[in-house]
Amino acid sequence: MIKWQSRLLEDCIERVAHSAKIPRSQFLEAGAHPVVSQEAEFINGFWDNSADLFRVTRPVIVFGDHTQVLKYVDFDFVIGADGVKILKTKEFLYPRYLYYFLIHSRLKSIGYARHYRLLAKINVCYPSLKQQKQIVAILDEAIEGIDAAIALCEKNLANVRELFGGYMKSVFAQKGNGWTVRKLGEICENLDSRRIPITKSVRMEGNVPYYGASGVVDYVSGHIFDEEILLISEDGANLLARTYPIAFSVSGKSWVNNHAHVVRFNCRYTQKLVEYYLNAISLAPYVSGMAQPKLNQKSLNSIPVPVPPLADQVRIVETAETLAASIARLEANFQQKLKRLAELKRSLLQKAFAGELTKQSVEVIEAAE
Structure with missing residues (x-):
């Protein structure tokens, strides 16, 4: 006892x-x-x-x-x-x-x-110092195995996420016949002037996504856009850190604040190609400021973009979308496994500090997982 x-x-x-x-x-x-x-x-x-x-x-x-x-x-x-x-x-x-x-x-x-x-x-x-050490010995052995499994899972997840970027970089590195290089501002229409930021205190709750630099930040009533557009981060550390995509396509009703550029293309395949390209390259040469990184509209428009013939665009985008769907399934599997491992760790700690932890109980919990 x-x-x-x-x-x-x-x-x-x-x-x-x-x-x-x-x-x-x-x-x-x-x-x-x-x-x-x-x-x-x-x-x-x-x-x-x-x-x-x-x-x-x-x-x-x-x-x-x-x-x-x-x-x-x-x-x-x-x-x-x-x-x-x-x-x-x-x-x-x-x-x-x-x-x-x-x-x-x-x-x-x-x-x-x-x-x-x-x-x-x-x-x-x-409990007593002796019993504390016994609890720690059991936890050390069990958690070492869990942490090793978590590290392997996170490594596999990172490798999966790199697959798509690696594929797109190889596509743009092996330009084929008929490819041209155009400035971004020459192949799309900029809609930044239509953006309207809304402070949180005056937003009306709704079901329309309200976008910022890195994606959806809220849901509001009403919309500015009701079409397919490409949003590109205008400011924030992510422009250099690249923890999240800096370009993302949006369709249907949406509201965009002034932290994301809004551009429109005549062709969906061109839009997706530009989205993939911007997410594959470093934007450091076009970003000003280190403490508060910013990609202004002039710099955005000046980015040179490789543009293949339409037939190649269709082939590249359709292949990329198939690959992205496969990667998303793999990511979901690894995320689910990480969630189960975290729950296993919490369960062990819960038992430890409820006085219920034994080597046998650890084996039962691990077997259940």
Whole structure:
């Protein structure tokens, strides 16, 4: 029978004083010591000055005050500035046990505000130190396998997503007979003057998609467009980061704000070809501003686009659409598998902190998956 105790998190950790915190802009790409910050990646940069090291004599947990990222760190490191909280457990609490407990105790997000004030008031439930270590040993073994499966699934998902881009790049690299190069502004009509942004406070709820730079941001009543158009991001970090497509076709009723260019083509195949092309190339030469990247209308119109004869356009687009449909099915399968793995992980943690976790229960849960 496991006997549990409970204390507020702030009563479970020691006060940590360390003044050296390195701004993100000063991180090195390589160096003697790793920098750990509140970013998602485990190691976020490097630093050479040993005087700035946070010396780890007992493993600590790094908590991202803004991001809620949790990292278990058992080596000396340099602290990245802003939003990093170091959680050093008192002797009655096993550090890795608290790490798993905090993963299990997900906080409600309050945006980019600071979350530590919420974390400090969490009730940490814990058994004896010996039993904490037993729970951790079981979780370590089980979660290592789950995390390996997640990593493989994410790698396969990334590979699938690269298939389409790779195909389109090969198409545009192997131009055939009759291909020409035209400026984008010469082959489409720009409809930016018809865009109307609506602030959230005055939008009327409806079923018409309201588009911004990276896709649908809301649904509203009424529409500006009721036709097939191509939207192209005008501003935002995604113009350079390319986390999402920057060009996307829209048909039917729609409302577009001033963060996406609107262009219209005479031919659907030309429109789709341009969409694929813009999503396949780097737009860095046409984007101004680094802090607030922007693709203005003049630069957009100047982008040279390879244009094949209509018969080739039809063949390329139809092949691309077939490939895209196959990739979408594969993506859906991998996303579903990732969802199941995340649910398995949550189930294990739930059992662990309800006192129900044994090696046998892990085997039953894994077999059910």
